[in-house]
Amino acid sequence: MTDTRIDPRDKHPEGGFPGQEQDQPGLTDEMRPEPDHGEETYVGAGRLTGRRALITGGDSGIGRAVAIAFAREGAHVAIAHLPEEQVDADDTVALVKDAGVTGVSFAGDVRDEAFATSIVDDAVDALGGLDIVVLNAAYQKDRDSLASLETEEFDRVFKTNLYGLLFTARRAVPKLEPGSSIIVTSSVQAFNPSHGLIDYAMTKAAQVAFVKALAEELGPQGVRVNAVAPGPIWTPLIPATGWEAERIATFGTDTPLGRPGQPAELAGAYVYLASEAASYVSGAVLPVTGGKPL
Structure with a gap:
């Protein structure tokens, strides 16, 4: 029998990334090295066959990894992204379609209530319904x-991370049938905030409260609500954060596994929470942090 074990310390680069900076929101092809979204490695097993998913921020980073995984698990996928991210969005949609499912994208800013609301209706129209948000x-x-x-x-952080989330969720909830799932991307910052990310950390903590409260509300309707709390993950958000070269070089090396994570390493958590394997999981925060405690 072949031994398939892989040492998690060595699975991906250990950090020490070269100094780099981008304007927000950041683009994949300008990163060195480029992140691994599972393009070459994620293998689906039909766990989400026929489901319809909307992913905000689905063009790159964690969102792209989730889109690829969902598609290869059989789900039809719609993503929302900023207009400046169209190139990344097109690449993600192409990867989704390569899996033999429907892939569409919507360009706009979730701070805009009209856009954050319309993407729900547009996803329902394009996919024939909505099961995963x-x-x-x-x-x-x-x-x-x-x-x-x-x-x-401060306004930009709160309106992107909280207002946009609420606008989209509020519109989606009436459209979700029993067996549907809402998954929020929170952060280890919700529990162990860095002073340099004070406003971001505040929104991530608020997201945890949102998940727990909404799980209480929607449980009787058969809709589950959960969160994933990533640790330090190598996405375009990192070089666009404004950190100096030294911070980029040491990014993620303070985890027990000794390295930053890659977006591909988050995908399985979202698949699990969206699938029947998590049928009794709601109101949970699933850490994917390289061993950093919440």
Whole structure:
């Protein structure tokens, strides 16, 4: 019998990434090295056959990894993304369609209530319904101090991470039948906040409260609500955060596994929470942190 064990410390690069910076929201092809979204490795097993999923922030990073995994598990997938991310979105949709399912994308900003609402209706029209909603769109920026945090920036973080999430979820809930699932991308920052990400961490903690409260509300309707809490994951959000070269070089090396994670390593958590394997899981926060405790 072939031994399929892989040492998790060595599965992906151990960090030490070269210094790099991008403007928000960040693009995949400008990253060095490019993240692994599971393009060459994720193998589906029909766990989501026929389901219809909407993923906000689905163009790159964790969102792309989830889109690839869902599609290869048999789900039809719609993604929402910023207009500046169209190139990444097109690549993601192509990967979804390569799995033999429907793939569509919607360009706009979830801070805009009309857009964050319309993507639900557009996904229902394009996919024939909606069974899975992944609320993943996010914005973060490094802060020197609370005293220098500009209101405009504070607004952008809260409106992207919380308002947009609420707008989309509010529209989606009446369309979800029993057996449907909502999954929020929270963060280890919700539990162990960094001072330089104070506003981002605040929104991630609020998302945990949102998940627990909504799970209580929707449980009697047969709809499950959960969150994934990633640790340090190598996505376009990282070089667009505004960190210096030294911070990029050491990114994720403080985890017990000694390295940052790749988006592909998150995909299985979302598949699990969306699938029948998690039929009795609701109100949970699933950590994927390289061993960092919540």
